[in-house]
Amino acid sequence: MSSSLKFDVVIIGAGPAGCSTGYLLAKSGLNVLIIERGSEPGAKQLWGGKAYAQPLREVWPELDREAPIHRWISIERFSLVSGERVVTLEYKLGRKVAFTTYLSELVSWMAKKAEEAGAMIISKTRADEIVIKNGRVIGVRSGSDIVEADVVIDAEGINRILLEKIGLVSKLSPEHIGLGVKEVLKLNSEKINERFGLEDEEGVSWLVIGDVTRNIPGGGFIYTMRDTISLGIVVRVSSAYDAVERGELNKHVSEVLEDFRTHPYFYRLWSDAEVIEYGGRLVIENPVETMPKKLYMPGLIIVGDAAGTLVNTGYTFRGVDTAVYSGKIAAEIILEAFGKKDFSEEILKRYEEKIKLSYIYDEILRHKGVSDLMREKFLFKDLPRLLTGGFEKILEADYEEPKIIDGFRKTMRENNISLLRLLSVMIKLVSKL
Amino acid sequence: MNSRDVYVYLDVVEGKISINSLSLITKARELAKILGGGVGAIIVGRDVKKLVKDVEEYDIDVIHIIDHPKLKDHDVISYSKAVSEILSKTRPEALLMISTALGKEIASRIAVRLRTAVATDCIDLYIDDYKDPVSGEVSEKTIHCIRYVFRGELSAVVASPRQRPFIATVRPGLYPAPQKIFGRKIEVKEWSIEVSEDDLMKTEVLEIQKIERKIDLSKAKVIVAGGRGAKAEGFKLIQELASLLKGEVGATRPAVDAGWTTPDRMIGLTGQTVKPDIYIAVGISGAPQHTIGMRDSKIIIAINKDPEAPIFKISDYGLVGDLFVILPKIIERLRQLKS
Amino acid sequence: MSLNIIVLVKSVPDPKTPPTLKVDGSLDLKNVKIVVNPIDKYAVEAALQLKERYGGKIIGLSLGDHDNIDIFREIIAMGVDSFIYIKDPDYQRFDTLQKSYVLSKAIKKIEKDLGRVDLVLCGVESSDTNMGVLASQIGEWLEIPSISYVDKILEIKNGSIIVKKIIEDGFITLRSRMPVVLSIADTGYEPRIPSLRDTIMARRREIPIWKTSDLGLEFREIVLKTVRFKQIESKRLGKIFRDEDVDKMIDRFFEELKRDGVSLLR
Structure with a gap:
């Protein structure tokens, strides 16, 4: 058995999409391998934020009970800011629709579920190439080893190096890229509850538009975690430069976040909190334009961020639930393919059809142009x-x-x-x- | 001889009693007073009898000595045999030793020979009653040791309420040198052991390489140090930054081994211990062998591409990213600030 | 020549996320992640390099009370020939004397099967207890020599081994008769990263689990008791900066320095 490097399915990337697909396929008895670049699943997932629960519940009905949920969003706020003046709308939610968590914790839970279902997850391993033979994907190469599979699932995330190599996506150009800047503030949970008017395990999701971003097109957000607050802004890189040219942006984008944090209206909520983490990451601006040419080829299916399921809402990004849901659809089609022992395009293209009929695509289309509008x-x-x-x-x-x-x-x-x-x-x- | 005595193992380094081990006498006396016992010292080795005169004015009640021509430096087995011989005959409350590589090896072996407890790298000792959490039995006046665990994230207090002697190795530099009491007469007891040819043949020293200390980094106000991640080119930047900040260059062992800088700049377990005002760790992951030599620096700044590198845990400021991009920009910025 | 090598591997709470304390001052081990003691991988690497040079067989050996045997698969993937895990429900109470005693009994048992053990390797110390006594204590139980803080193994010839050991102010080169126990520092042997193939193969391997009762142990009282733990409050500011835009990151860094009144230039 020394050379039996063959699995039913090999998944590249143990993020939300990879883990949900892997979990469902392994649960159905397929022999699944997930390879992950980071030191462990979740390790490369920066920060956290808000995740919508229902699509996740469809994969893991035990979500509410078992998942590492920090707070259920009970209050949605929307503020318009002009100078020191602020108009705020508040909506109190009656149901458990969305929750806040650190993505690293959530993904590590999803990976644990996949492993319990029988998937093999191997971390610290980079997939170097999707191997194609006679027009059909036959496996994945890592270093000098090739692992064969009937179906390869590309869940590599937003940085689509492997898909670029096989020509399914083109390199992202600067106008497709935005910049997210975020800070994590440490504040104990009692203080968070008191200042935001929350009960235990209740959370706030807060969208802010206006002067806080120093008139740079983009928006700010605030999420309350268990004992931290995340706040951040998303700006388009090119527009930030434009603002510099126009002289409207006389400070760096990171200072804008600083302005947001120290805006008197918000600052009172966390004046005594300590900034424990600060960071920026590039994000895709307009998912529709940057979606792969197709989401499948013989022996291959693309899920999650790599498939363009990350929804740009103009002020933040919504990607966990759509990634998981794309994994769910992929798993359905793959199980069908295994039933028929047919991994051709004929079967796999139904994945793309189903994605386009799902709420994911609706969401993407609905937000298409919203970032322009928001700007x-x-x-x-x-x-x-x-x-x-x-x-x-x-x-x-x-x-x-x-x-x-x-x-x-x-x-x-x-x-x-x-x-x-x-x-x-x-x-x-x-x-x- | 009272069984609640506290003994000190006096290290012989290059034919002299080490100052560090002498300082343990101060602590031993403090503990012995509470226990109602005396302070004993142990010296073993070859040609060590003449050293008695160097220590006889210190605050010791009795010196136990084994002077044997076959006891050679770094012979862990025969040394631990010799010390165990004295301890098994005298059964003191505890034996304090200095935490050196050799000291820890001897202490570990003594503990097995005597079926007793050993605690290494203690940062302090005190006496308290010990109450067994299960039986509720109280052992009065028991020696407790404080030591770091989990790489210094936690401290633990340990005690050995029943077995004697408790072997504790203590980090150097914690206690002041002991008092001298002029004209006092110390009792000297000589013991003998059998040293078999078989024991001796087991290990022998072939070569000792001492790192020359041309540079005393302990006086530097600013140290910019490089590790495995820095590479030869990184050290050029490190040198540049160090001179800009009027500081010294430091390094981890792997960086020295790779030949990127000289061994006298090594910081850590093998190298020097430093406490500068500002310590900038460049491409250093933060292995305990290195951090033990710099973790008391006033301000620690780390630059490393691995966000999970342990160095960030002990840093005041951590910059995650490629040092070859970050360092030139920092240097440039500082140049601007300077002019 | 062919060497029979045993490598001791400890499982520890992940040093990146050390345990917190319960109200009663004991360790809260419920949520900790168990990993292989990082320095032990250097000992594994040393064993692998010896095997490559002299031939032989490497057996990994661990003692613990948990069920996460999967953590040892990384060691198997690196190239050890087999791995044995000794499980004892009382492990958390064990002091170093008991641990070294159980392990030396297990080494004896393995020796019976192999005919001979030439080398026992371990890491210099574990990231949880930081004691650094295991090699010497096993040496004493087995009545064989031991050398701690080994940087490099230089040569093996005629039943002797020559090693370079780290001491306070430099190095010392020692020759020792074999069998010998060595504790390996994290300096001379950068652990290899196993290939995907070896990692997959390691997942499929069986790891035998021994019970301490199989080792013919005498009853021994635990002599070292832990009275309590204390969290060391970090006095460090712990401000971490990461940004794909390095200029921005450095801006922020200098701002924070300024705000905290720290001046790099003098």
Whole structure:
């Protein structure tokens, strides 16, 4: 048996997509190998944030009970900021829709589930090549070893080196790339509960638009973890440079995050917290444009971020649930393929069809262009100014309280915002979000 | 002889009693006072009888000595046999030794010979009652040792309430030199052992290489040190940064072995122990063999491409990334600041 | 020449995430991840290089109380010929004397099967207890020589081994008769990273589990007791910077230095 390096399925990458596919296939009795570049599953997954639960529950019904969940999102907040003035909308959730966690913890749990189901996960191992013979993927090469498989699953993530090599995707160009900057603040859970008005295990997901990003197109977010707070912004790299050219961005992007953290309205929530981690990462701007030409070829299926399932919402990225769900669809098709002993395109292309019929694709399409829209000066500059200015006129009036409509009309005039423009953008935004 | 005595093993290094081991007498006296016992010293080796006069004015009650022509330096087996011989006849409460590579080896073997407890690298000792958590039995006035575990993330207190003697090796430099009491007469007891030819044949010293200490890094205010990750080119940058900061270059053992810098710049278990105001660790993962020599630096800055490198755990500032990109930029920035 | 080598491998809580303490001051080991003591891999590498040079057989040996035998597969993948795990439910109470006693009994048992053991290797110390006494104690139990802090094994000839040992102010080269126990430092033998093939093969290998009761041990009292643990509060600021844009990272770094009143230049 010395040369039996053959598995039913080899999966490249033990992230959310790789682990969900591996888990479902191993549970169904297939012989599954997952190879992971990092020191262990989850090790390369930076930070954490918010994950939607329902798609995950479809793979792991025991999610709520077993997964390393920090806090269930109970409050969604949306703030428009102009200078020191802030208008905030708050929505209280009634169901367990999404939760916060560190991605490293969640992925390590998913990997444990896959291993328990019988998948073999090998870390610290890089896949160097997807091996193709006669137009069909037959395995994966790592160093001098080739592991054969009936189906290879590419779950390599956003940095699609292997797919580039076999020509399924082209190299990302700068305009496709955004920059995420994030800080983790340490604060004990009692203080987090008190300041954000939470009970134990309840969390806040908070989207912030306006001046906090120093008028750079992009948005900020705040998530409460168990005993840390994550805050960050996502900006398009090129737009950050544009801002520099225009002289509007006189500080570096990382300083913008600093401005966000020290904005008086937010700072009071964590003034005594300590920054324990700081970092930036590149992210894909517009997933639709950068999706692989196709999500399959004979003997190959692409899942997760590599398949372009990462949804850019304009202010943050949603990728865990879509990655897991793409893995679920892949597993269904692969099981069908094994039933028929047929790994040709005829069968595997149904994966792409199913992805395009799923909520994932809806989400991607729905957010297509939202990042552009979110970047319109109107949304970033004018709308926050309009709302905060309008409310100021109404609520901070010293004598006679003006009518609401007068307050806003006056602010619109001052800021040179036309009603028609306001309405058209509002309609566009509402239809997207 | 009272059985609650505390003994000190006096190291003989190059024909002299080591100062570090003498300092243990101070601690031994403190413990012995509480226990109501005396302080004994053990000297073993070849031609060591003449050393008695060097220590007889210290605060010791009795010196036990084994002087045997066949006891050679670094002969762990016969040394531990000799020390065990004295201990099994006298049964003191504890034996304190200095934590050196050789000292730890001797201590470990004594513990097996006498079926007793050993604790290495203690950072302090004190006396307290020991209560057995299961039986509830109390052993009064028991020696407790404090030592680091989990690479210094935790400390542990250990004790051996029943077996004697408790063998403890103690980190050097913790206690002051002992008092001299002029004109006092110490009792000297000589013991003998059989040293079989068979024991001696087992290990022999072929060569000793001492690292010359031309440079005293312990005085440097700033040290920029490189490790395995730095490579020869990295050391050029390290040198540049060190001179810019008016500091010294340091290195880990692997970096010295690779020939990127000279052995006298080695920091850690084999090299020097330093406590500069600023320690910049470049391409150093943070293996305990290195960190033991620098972990008390005032401010530690680490540059390493592996975000999981242990060095970051003991750093005030950690920069994750490629040192060949980061260092030139830091140097450039400092140049700007300077001008 | 052909060498029979035993490498001792300890399982420890992952040093990257050391255990925290329970309210009563004992270690909270429930959630720790168990890994192979990092320095032991250097001993494994030393054994592999000896085998490559002189031929022979390497047996990995470990003692513990957990069920995560999979952690030893990395050692098998590196190239040891077989691996034996001794499981004892009382292991957490063991002191160094007991551990070295059990292991030396197991070495005796392996020796019976192999006919001869030439070398016993281990790492200089474990990342959990940091004692560094195992090699010497096993040497004493087996009544054979031992050398700690070995940097390199230079040569094996005529039943003797020549090694370079690290001492406080340099090195010392020693010749010892075999069999001998050596503790290997993390200096001379950078552990190899196993290939994917070897890793997969190692997953399929059986790891026999022995019980201490099979080793014919006499009852021994545990002589060293741990009274309590204490968390060492890190006085370090622990500010970590990572950014794909290095300029930004350095900006941040210098800002933080300034804010904390730290001046690099003097």
